[in-house]
Amino acid sequence: MHVFYSVSLVQTVIAYCACHLCDLTELQFEENLLNEISKALRESGGWGSFKCSNMDLSCDIKDTIRKYSLPFLRRCALLWRLLKTTPGKFHEEVDMFDVPSDSTGDNMDFMYGPQSELNHVQELEKMFKIPPIDAILNDELLRSSTHRWLQHFQREYSVNRVIRPLCITPLVPFQLMKLPNIYQELLQRCIKKPCSNCSKVIEEPALCLLCGRLCSPIWRPCCRESGCQTHAVTCGAGTGVYLLIRRTTILLQRFARQSPWPSPYLDTFGEEDIGMARGKPLYLNEERYAALTYMVGSHGLDHSSKVLNQTTIGDVLI
Numbered sequence: 001m002h003v004f005y006s007v008s009l010v011q012t013v014i015a016y017c018a019c020h021l022c023d024l025t026e027l028q029f030e031e032n033l034l035n036e037i038s039k040a041l042r043e044s045g046g047w048g049s050f051k052c053s054n055m056d057l058s059c060d061i062k063d064t065i066r067k068y069s070l071p072f073l074r075r076c077a078l079l080w081r082l083l084k085t086t087p088g089k090f091h092e093e094v095d096m097f098d099v100p101s102d103s104t105g106d107n108m109d110f111m112y113g114p115q116s117e118l119n120h121v122q123e124l125e126k127m128f129k130i131p132p133i134d135a136i137l138n139d140e141l142l143r144s145s146t147h148r149w150l151q152h153f154q155r156e157y158s159v160n161r162v163i164r165p166l167c168i169t170p171l172v173p174f175q176l177m178k179l180p181n182i183y184q185e186l187l188q189r190c191i192k193k194p195c196s197n198c199s200k201v202i203e204e205p206a207l208c209l210l211c212g213r214l215c216s217p218i219w220r221p222c223c224r225e226s227g228c229q230t231h232a233v234t235c236g237a238g239t240g241v242y243l244l245i246r247r248t249t250i251l252l253q254r255f256a257r258q259s260p261w262p263s264p265y266l267d268t269f270g271e272e273d274i275g276m277a278r279g280k281p282l283y284l285n286e287e288r289y290a291a292l293t294y295m296v297g298s299h300g301l302d303h304s305s306k307v308l309n310q311t312t313i314g315d316v317l318i
Contacts, residue, residue, distance in 0.1 A: 040151075076124075229255065246275065249263045252301055252307060264285055268280070
């Protein structure tokens with residue numbers, strides 16, 4: 001497990017460097033694995049070999065490495081729990097790695113952000129006795145193995161004369177699509193957009209936050225594929241997360257079950273404007289959107305009491 005953890009760490013460092021193509025020569029790291037990877041790519045012209053997108057670079061490099069190890073550590077934790085749990089008892093037990101340590105109860109508005117993510121990583125690191133990040137970056141065996149792999153890759157890359165850069169995609173935590181900060185921008189983009197099936201303007205547009213397609217909770221025979229329930233099956237294996245454009249609120253779909261969720265857009269006073277009745281400018285609340293992302297990513301549509309208590313059955317949102 002520690003070996004594959006090291007592999008994911010190296011992949012994250014390469015992806016981080018690939019996202020700094022323009023200023024790779026300016027990156028300054030300590031004399032450890034980070035510096036050696038950056039130096040190897042710089043000296044061999046390797047910044048043209050890799051391409052990476054959709055990577056969050058807002059954190060320090062060491063915090064970024066730890067954050068991007070979360071999906072791998074969670075999978076290890078699930079496997080570990082399955083191996084230790086008696087058959088039939090797995091879903092009956094409370095899982096320490098399914099709830100962030102700084103959440104309170106079942107509150108749908110708890111603050112879940114970068115620090116909460118790192119706290120979650122820290123719990124899993126203790127669970128699997130992962131050494132401190134500085135110790136890993138200074139491990140001689142890992143540094144020499146990575147150096148040999150980079151040399152081998154560069155030789156193969158040159159011999160095969162690969163023209164296009166290779167896309168490197170590290171495992172990332174579950175994310176919903178990025179939304180504009182100002183709601184009016186989203187409103188103008190979606191409010192008059194026609195249905196892709198019948199070419200008519202959608203009466204109740206619902207933006208799928210998993211793929212970005214514009215759907216509708218109102219079922220029509222001519223555009224069944226754009227219905228929220230049908231789209232949820234093809235897009236999210238029965239799970240759908242939609243932003244109702246005219247209402248500013250969220251619609252959660254789980255096959256035929258539907259449930260509302262508070263709006264991620266608030267005015268300057270921190271209040272919702274459902275249906276845009278007051279006409280106030282609305283801005284994306286990052287904490288609420290992060291809470292929604294975590295709830296969906298942790299399968300809260302099936303387990304959260306806040307969601308289940310407001311669930312209805314049907315194709316049309318009441």
